[in-house]
Amino acid sequence: MQLPELLAPAGTLEKLKIAILYGADAVYLGGEAYGMREKAGNFTLEEMEEGLDFAHERGVKVYVTANIIPHNEDLEGLAEYIKEIDKLGVDGVIVADPGIFAIVKEAAPELEVHISTQANNTNWGSAQFWKSQGAKRIVAARELSLEEIKKIKEKVDIDIEAFVHGAMCISYSGRCLLSNYMNGRDANKGACAHSCRWKYTLMEEKRPGEHYPIYENDRGTFIYNSKDLCMIEYIPELIVAGIDSLKLEGRMKSLHYVATVTNVYRRALDAYAKDPEDYQFKEEWLEELKKISHRNYTTGFYFEKPKGSEQNYDDYGFHRSYDYMGIVRDYLPESQEAVIEVRSKFFQGDVVEIFGPRTDTFSQKLDYIKNEEGEEVPDAPHPHQLITVKVDNPVEEYDLVRREKGDGDE
Numbered sequence: 001m002q003l004p005e006l007l008a009p010a011g012t013l014e015k016l017k018i019a020i021l022y023g024a025d026a027v028y029l030g031g032e033a034y035g036m037r038e039k040a041g042n043f044t045l046e047e048m049e050e051g052l053d054f055a056h057e058r059g060v061k062v063y064v065t066a067n068i069i070p071h072n073e074d075l076e077g078l079a080e081y082i083k084e085i086d087k088l089g090v091d092g093v094i095v096a097d098p099g100i101f102a103i104v105k106e107a108a109p110e111l112e113v114h115i116s117t118q119a120n121n122t123n124w125g126s127a128q129f130w131k132s133q134g135a136k137r138i139v140a141a142r143e144l145s146l147e148e149i150k151k152i153k154e155k156v157d158i159d160i161e162a163f164v165h166g167a168m169c170i171s172y173s174g175r176c177l178l179s180n181y182m183n184g185r186d187a188n189k190g191a192c193a194h195s196c197r198w199k200y201t202l203m204e205e206k207r208p209g210e211h212y213p214i215y216e217n218d219r220g221t222f223i224y225n226s227k228d229l230c231m232i233e234y235i236p237e238l239i240v241a242g243i244d245s246l247k248l249e250g251r252m253k254s255l256h257y258v259a260t261v262t263n264v265y266r267r268a269l270d271a272y273a274k275d276p277e278d279y280q281f282k283e284e285w286l287e288e289l290k291k292i293s294h295r296n297y298t299t300g301f302y303f304e305k306p307k308g309s310e311q312n313y314d315d316y317g318f319h320r321s322y323d324y325m326g327i328v329r330d331y332l333p334e335s336q337e338a339v340i341e342v343r344s345k346f347f348q349g350d351v352v353e354i355f356g357p358r359t360d361t362f363s364q365k366l367d368y369i370k371n372e373e374g375e376e377v378p379d380a381p382h383p384h385q386l387i388t389v390k391v392d393n394p395v396e397e398y399d400l401v402r403r404e405k406g407d408g409d410e
Contacts, residue, residue, distance in 0.1 A: 003269050004239060004246045007161065008262045011251035015258045016051045021398050022259045022357050023266025026061035028094065034066040034078065049088050061091040067116035070097055082107040105134060112136045124155040131158045142168060146241040146302050153242035164238060165261055166249025168226040168300055230297035232289060233281050235268050256324035257292045259400050263357060264288050293320040321405055325352055328399040329386065338391045340401055346380040346387060356399030364391055
């Protein structure tokens, strides 16, 4: 059967490789300009070429974002940039603005164009319009229900991509003036200050300087702070709605986030493909998604319009029960040891979890830690140093290591 494409974020070259190894069918990334995540690592043309080679060798597609809402000066150099990435062999470009769309079609007529959620794709009429202009795909607005998406698919023969996991923007399809107005950082050009996550109070006109919490809490109130989208429990419903590409948000998220989310949705999709009739959601998938840094989860607009419980009113909302510790670089079968590149400080005696694309999650106590000289050491404090530890199960390169946070951890 034809499964939806699993589309993962690639904020950096390393995250691109991890997303692919952990099961993505396609990745999306930004160049050094024109994309909606200015603070993500983003890609030089040289890095993009390396990422494309890595992806295409494994049958994975690469889409590049050019979905800012541009001002006049932002169009300078765009045609040349599009020609360059087309020459590199990107599989598609994601745009939101009609002007950018027109420039792309002129500069690279054969390049596949996807219409970003920033273009407010909320109805079949706009989908038909973009199809008539030559667009291959639309990215559905997060304000749509599954029934609305299904109706668009029934009326228009166009690919539909929809977000199924990650942060929800409080503004309409991500178009926001709050950040620009309050902080001078244009969210519509990729420089969002995430003003919707800040805490706010109320001040009455005739009582200047007197601030009243809108919702009583000793940490303030966070009235714009949406919970994160999570649709892992509803894979069959997403497929029945006719969605062609399941999109994971998170180009600015960690390597651990990219690996975990991609891996979980990959396993769920593969389980559905294996036996659609008897497919069963596994609670362990949701438990895995709770181990990454996340806000409380919601299904957004997919089943009904939000009624207020989809907001985090009490705090910034992030929960993280595990720390990302490192990445496996080698496995030594003779001694049953793993060589790990450190990302967070290890201690002898730590109990960690190791998981990967083909490695089921298992717990491992670190009876010893050896440094690069083969000496046993009590800890490994330096990022990117290589350590060797005993493991009970075989592991593979690119498996990840994490550790449950203690009560005193931040």
